[in-house]
Amino acid sequence: MAAGVMCPDHPEEKLRFLCVPCDRLVCRDCKLTDHEGHKSVDVAKTSDDTRQKLQGHVARLKERMKILNVVMEEAEDDRRAAMAAQRDIADEIRRRAAMMTECVKQLEQQALDTLDSAMNLVNDEIDSTVKDLEYRRGEIKDMVETTRSALSSMDTGDTYNPVLAFTLEHDLRSGRGKGENLEMLTEGLPVFSVRPILYRPVVLSEDTVRMFIGLPQFAQVSKATPRVSVSPVFNCGGASIAGINSICPMADGTVWIASDVGEGSSDQQVALFSQQGKLIREETLRGPVSLVRVTKVKAFVGGKYVAKILNASESCNVVLEKDYSSDQYQNISCKSENAIAVFSKLKLRYAIMSSQAAPPHCLCKMDVKHSSLPLAAFTFVRTMDCPRPVAMDVDSSGQFLAVVTCDQAVRVFRLSDQHPPSVYCPSGESFSPSDVCFYTIGGKEMLLVADWFNSTVNVLEYCDGIRFVSYFGSGCPLLQQPTALTQDDSGRLWVGCKDGHILTCSEAEGTEQK
Missing domain, CATH: 1.20.5 (Single alpha-helices involved in coiled-coils or other helix-helix interfaces)
Known part of the structure; x- marks a missing residue:
């Protein structure tokens, strides 16, 4: 206030x-x-x-x-x-x-192409049947004309041929002559025949109909074939990735991946990813010193990755083993006459000694007791008379060795003898195997072969000769040119594709492919 x-x-x-x-x-x-x-x-x-x-x-x-x-x-x-x-x-x-739309479009196009192929076969068969009918109709017409001519000759008092009359009457009444040539016994008359009609109605089976809409992946095999579900994990690819060479899932959930760095490059990239696809660390391998270079990372053994190193003059071949927890390389083999071509993935430590010239090659087993020595000890297992090995795996029993060779074939060797291997190379088909892996499906160990050309993984039986059982990878999601296979401790199959996609496969419930 x-x-x-x-x-x-x-x-x-x-x-x-x-x-x-x-x-x-x-x-x-x-x-x-x-x-x-x-x-x-x-x-x-x-x-x-x-x-x-x-x-x-x-x-x-x-x-x-x-x-x-x-x-x-x-x-x-x-x-x-x-x-x-x-x-x-x-x-x-x-x-x-x-992605789903593109996948559906691909399935739609695949179903339409399959339907078109089936319809082309149906049309070809119908066309063939129509031609047969037209030919038969012409022959029947000729038979009618010949019969009328014979009757006319009898009516006009011309020369009567009783043999011809009897033959025509007998054949027309009895139905004899189908598929046979009815030779005219009278000189000057034509020779004619009635061809059998082989027309069969086209019946679309349940498997064929389901194949049109892209549902089954084992449409041509037994329905008892176990189902394999494919799940995408992550994509580690990019412009610098030219193809995955090796995969190593770790117990903590991380995944080591070795891949090429660009087309035509001898460098290798080794990277560690989380399960979500997050890059944790990476390294481009060009060799520990300037005089050597890395040509391939071929295996992950006991927490280490193994790389093949060549010196600049290529007068000898050196294989170095690097512990990814440190920056140190360990020399595990130095051969002036033979080179290490392939190492196995996980499990047993096998190596194929491949000469620079022609086969035979030598399969050896690395003695892990001497792994701390500068030069690792190798024990001879057997000779391998086959083209240059590209990839390999050993089954759980240690009795069979599967090898992908440079001639686009898969060979299975018995390690207990020197018998020639079983060879799988489908004739008349495009087949480009890139990796092999033994994997248990339905309680039975099968041989899986990554087919780079057809973007599928073939399932083979191998104990008594190689027999094709089925395949998977052409459904949803698709495998785009698989290049690497491996199995982790939990039984899951890991697939690496050329475009950098990482997928896992596992046996699912049921008997038909998802």
């Missing part, structure tokens, strides 16, 4: 008091008359206290305002993060929808 405000009832007095019960300002006379006995306070004395309280209240409000501003900023940050997450999820949904 400003100083000098006068009381309306007592103009000579100022409003200096606040009547608490009435909640109004009064003067001294009002306090003594109308508001006598009411509790009142002196406004002048309490204004300073009130001002201080109000100032303190304003300060507290300002502090709360700051807190509210911080909370509002955090809320806006949450809004922006949620919107960014929404965009990422929407992009992922669109990406996966596009």
Whole structure:
């Protein structure tokens, strides 16, 4: 209240008091008359206290305002993060929808192509049948004309041939002559025949109909074939990846992958990925010193990857083993006459000693007891008279060795004898094996062969000769040119593709392919 405000009832007095019960300002006379006995306070004395309280209240409000501003900023940050997450999820949904759409389109085109091929076969068979019918109709027409001519000759008194009349009547009544030549016994008459009609109605079986829509992947084998489900894990590919050579799943869930670095390059890239496909570390191998270079990372053995190293002059071949937990290489073999061509993946440590010239090659087993020595000890197992090995694997019993050779074939050797191997190379088909792996399906160990050309994995029986059983990989998701196979400790099959996709395969419930 400003100083000098006068009381309306007592103009000579100022409003200096606040009547608490009435909640109004009064003067001294009002306090003594109308508001006598009411509790009142002196406004002048309490204004300073009130001002201080109000100032303190304003300060507290300002502090709360700051807190509210911080909370509002955090809320806006949450809004922006949620919107960014929404965009990422929407992009992922669109990406996966596009993948599914592309997969469906591929299945649709594959089904239409299969249907077109089947219809072409049906049309060819119908065309052949129509030609047979037309030919038969012409022959019957000729037979009718010949018969009429014979009858006409009898009616006109011309020379009557009883042999011809008897033959025609007998053949027409008995149906004799189908598929045979009916030779006319009278000189000058034509020779004609009735060809058998081999028309068969086309019946689409259940498997054929299902094949048209892309459902079965074992349409031509027994329905008892176990089902194998394929699941994508991640894509480690990119412009610098020219093909995956080897995969090593670790017990902690991480995955080591060795791949080529670009077409025509001898360099190798070894990278560690998480199960979600996040790159943890990578290294491009060009050799420990400038005089050597890495040509292939061929195996992961006991937590280490094994690389084949050639010196610049290529006068000798050195195989170095590198522990990926350190930056040190360990020389495990140095051969001036023979080179290490292939190492096995996991399990047993086998090596194929391949001369620079022609076969035979020598299969040796590495003695792990001497792994700490500068030169590892190798024990001879058997000779291998075959083209240059490319990839190999040993079965769980250690009795069979499967080898992919450079002539686009798969050979299975018995390690207990020197007998020639069984050879799998489909004749008349495009077949480009890139890797092999022994894998248990339906309680039976099978030989899996990655077919790079057809983008499938073939399932083979191998104990008593090689026999094709089935294949998988042409369904959804597709295997795009598989180049590497391996099995982890849990029984899952890992597949690496040329484009960098990593997939896992496992035996699923049921008997038909998903």
